[in-house]
Amino acid sequence: MLIARLIADPEGLETRLDRVVNALSEKGMSVAMVRMLEHAGKVLHLSLPEGDMRTLRAVVEDIMQPQAALFSTNDIEIPKLFVSDMDSTIIGQECIDELADFAGMKDQVSEITERAMLGELDFEAALRERVALLSGLEESAIDRCLAERIRPMAGARTLLNTLKAHGCRTVLVTGGFHHFADAVAEDLGFDRVVGNRLEVASGALTGGLVGPIADSSTKLNVLLEERAKISSPHVMAAGDGANDIPMLGEADYGIAYMAKPKARDAASGWVDTGNLSDILDLLDIPIGDRAG
Known part of the structure; x- marks a missing residue:
């Protein structure tokens, strides 16, 4: 499992998110879930069943340019x-x-x-x-x-x-x-x-x-x-x-x-x-x- 949580500029967020999903797909990595966190509405949560963390991070950072982010291979607690x-x-x-x-x-x-x-x-x-x-x-x-x-x-x-x-x-x-x-x-x-x-x-x-x-x-x-x-x-x-x-x-x-x-x-x-x-x-x- 790969997890990414990020805080990014809300302007054009959906368009940039589509680009992230497509870019990861081209690298053989499928995004299983995308949602805004329930308690922290400004935080976008992505999860993937498998893949390379360095690739996920590079794609997210390049396209989303988040002000804050956290990546994990397990549920974040x-x-x-x-x-x-x-x-x-x-x-x-x-x-x-x-x-x-x-x-x-x-x-x-x-x-x-x-x-x-x-x-x-x-x-x-x-x-x-x-x-x-x-x-x-x-x-x-x-x-x-x-x-x-x-x-x-x-x-x-x-x-x-x-x-x-x-x-x-x-x-x-x-x-x-x-x-x-x-x-x-x-x-x-x-x-x-x-x-x-x-x-x-x-x-x-x-x-x-x-x-x-x-x-x-x-x-x-x-x-x-x-x-x-x-x-x-x-x-x-x-x-x-x-x-x-x-x-x-x-x-x-x-x-x-x-x-x-x-x-x-x-x-x-x-x-x-x-x-x-x-x-x-x-x-x-x-x-x-x-x-x-």
Whole structure:
């Protein structure tokens, strides 16, 4: 079984859908059912008894150009585990870039961050290089940065509260820092936090890190560890950068959120709408069952 759920421009939808059905038929893949989801009327659901997932995805993406989509080889259900990246996913900022602004280094740090997210740089080396540029910055700048700059992504609170109300365990795992992630997790209600730790001495950042580095392998291992605890086939992950690729690829529902190309290619779905609550539409969770 192949399933595709998507949110696309309603204008000309039927015509484009006919093109999808015909294009798949030419490749020997028949569409068994097409319907709008009952609880999320803007979501189109397609199912096929068999076929090649890469072909289905390519055809749907080329013709429908959906703003959000999720592909699966099984019935889509509400996940029992949600593991998410933080920066530019659960929150709308890159914490290290915003913190660097307090040290007058934002442009330099942001350039390194962007290249790391694109997968052009080694993650650990890029992280250590950026952290070194913060040496001497007062620790109090972190609290100011949190208060003045860091905000949840649109729909983040609704997504987390709704998943938790449906019995889903939530884990925040970031290549960023506990100084930020702990506060974000407490605000939004994550059950667990994994991240990196900035070294502080005499009230200022030393430019170093404490303990092991939380990187792409950490994110994958956290997902595998948490999945083993619940023994559930329904695991969802969300992220936007190269550091999230292993986690997104392993999850049953890997959501690339406003993501870089490599992360999007590795995921089983994406959301480009700028609102995380659209994930709930793809899961067909009724509006009345959502928690703000």
